[in-house]
Amino acid sequence: xxxxxxAIERLLDELTRLPGVGPKTAERYLFALLRQPSAGLxxxxxxxxxxxxxxxxxxxxxxxxxxxxxxxxxDRQRDQQVLCVVADAPxxxxxxxxxxYHGLYHVLGGTINTVEGQGPEQxxxxxxxxxxxxxxxxxxxxxxxxxxxxxxxxxxxKKALAPSGVRLTQLARGIxxxxxxxxxxxxxLGEAITHRQPT
Amino acid sequence: xxxxxxAIERLLDELTRLPGVGPKTAERYLFALLRQPSAGLxxxxxxxxxxxxxxxxxxxxxxxxxxxxxxxxxDRQRDQQVLCVVADAPxxxxxxxxxxYHGLYHVLGGTINTVEGQGPEQxxxxxxxxxxxxxxxxxxxxxxxxxxxxxxxxxxxKKALAPSGVRLTQLARGIxxxxxxxxxxxxxLGEAITHRQPT
Numbered sequence: 001x002x003x004x005x006x007a008i009e010r011l012l013d014e015l016t017r018l019p020g021v022g023p024k025t026a027e028r029y030l031f032a033l034l035r036q037p038s039a040g041l042x043x044x045x046x047x048x049x050x051x052x053x054x055x056x057x058x059x060x061x062x063x064x065x066x067x068x069x070x071x072x073x074x075d076r077q078r079d080q081q082v083l084c085v086v087a088d089a090p091x092x093x094x095x096x097x098x099x100x101y102h103g104l105y106h107v108l109g110g111t112i113n114t115v116e117g118q119g120p121e122q123x124x125x126x127x128x129x130x131x132x133x134x135x136x137x138x139x140x141x142x143x144x145x146x147x148x149x150x151x152x153x154x155x156x157x158k159k160a161l162a163p164s165g166v167r168l169t170q171l172a173r174g175i176x177x178x179x180x181x182x183x184x185x186x187x188x189l190g191e192a193i194t195h196r197q198p199t
Numbered sequence: 200x201x202x203x204x205x206a207i208e209r210l211l212d213e214l215t216r217l218p219g220v221g222p223k224t225a226e227r228y229l230f231a232l233l234r235q236p237s238a239g240l241x242x243x244x245x246x247x248x249x250x251x252x253x254x255x256x257x258x259x260x261x262x263x264x265x266x267x268x269x270x271x272x273x274d275r276q277r278d279q280q281v282l283c284v285v286a287d288a289p290x291x292x293x294x295x296x297x298x299x300y301h302g303l304y305h306v307l308g309g310t311i312n313t314v315e316g317q318g319p320e321q322x323x324x325x326x327x328x329x330x331x332x333x334x335x336x337x338x339x340x341x342x343x344x345x346x347x348x349x350x351x352x353x354x355x356x357k358k359a360l361a362p363s364g365v366r367l368t369q370l371a372r373g374i375x376x377x378x379x380x381x382x383x384x385x386x387x388l389g390e391a392i393t394h395r396q397p398t
Contacts, residue, residue: 028219031287044247
């Protein structure tokens with residue numbers, strides 16, 4: 001079977017490490033990169049090579065930023081006693097973009113996923129438990145995805161946080177804005193009825 | 200609207216230059232890269248930065264290889280008088296993997312696409328025309344995709360190559376292996392009837 005020269009195959013292998021990228025997509029990416037001018041490739045390559053020097057993991061909340069502690073942890077205007085727990089760093093930006101949350105964050109760095117061998121000890125759960133008494137946190141909002149891994153993680157955290165006596169809340173379940181009652185899945189519609197809110 | 204720090208935004212911009220990558224995919228890729236160890240990132244980043252030094256465009260056929268002329272152009276065992284014209288370098292490997300072609304290649308570097316402002320002068324068509332008399336080519340196989348851009352390019356090449364008197368062929372049109380007559384699109388089925396072959 002014909003194949004590319006080893007140097008090209010190695011690069012294709014590197015590209016397939018990106019999430020959801022198979023051999024054909026890696027090929028498309030590589031040939032798209034080859035069409036870019038040298039200067040652009042050098043700048044991009046250097047940025048990737050120095051990623052860990054440029055983008056730091058916040059020592060307090062594990063969000064990614066160009067400084068540690070991150071800009072949310074440094075911002076004294078924010079409510080210092082409410083903590084929103086998210087699975088991954090992009091979730092922080094998603095919540096920031098709503099403009100309705102003004103507390104602090106804690107990024108777990110993933111969810112409990114027994115199939116992929118990711119247990120609670122691989123996540124930033126120990127520091128979360130430490131932050132509650134140390135920072136006198138009064139409320140923890142669990143903002144994991146409503147899927148199996150997210151629910152498992154929430155359940156684990158609920159048990160782990162119970163002894164601290166902190167107020168525990170989670171994102172409201174219900175009809176998404178723009179949703180259609182006729183076509184909603186039963187689980188979502190069921191949650192919307194169960195958790196119906198006063199008008 | 201909340202956004203990432205400038206250093207992160209710049210990297211996300213670079214990632215969205217890859218074909219088919221939007222802001223959300225760029226975000227997934229960036230955070231996947233951040234999870235990789237520093238050594239891996241350095242190696243990958245350097246490989247991207249040095250792409251144009253490692254992977255060369257063959258001066259003769261414009262295929263990509265670690266040497267120029269490329270391994271197909273260097274291989275004297277191949278039929279030196281048959282030229283297969285393809286749009287992009289990955290097509291060369293696809294044809295090689297069939298194991299049925301043993302001639303030379305010519306990579307155009309794209310197709311004629313008037314919508315995106317890519318005309319014949321942006322493609323390696325002038326050198327193709329030059330190769331025919333210089334290398335005493337007897338047959339040119341047009342192996343462009345059977346879509347609008349591919350057909351336009353084939354038509355253009357047909358006219359441009361006519362004065363040379365070279366034998367012009369194209370990939371056979373018909374039912375793909377594993378295809379189903381009931382569910383084939385009319386264009387393909389029509390071509391399969393028109394170009395029916397003796398059994």
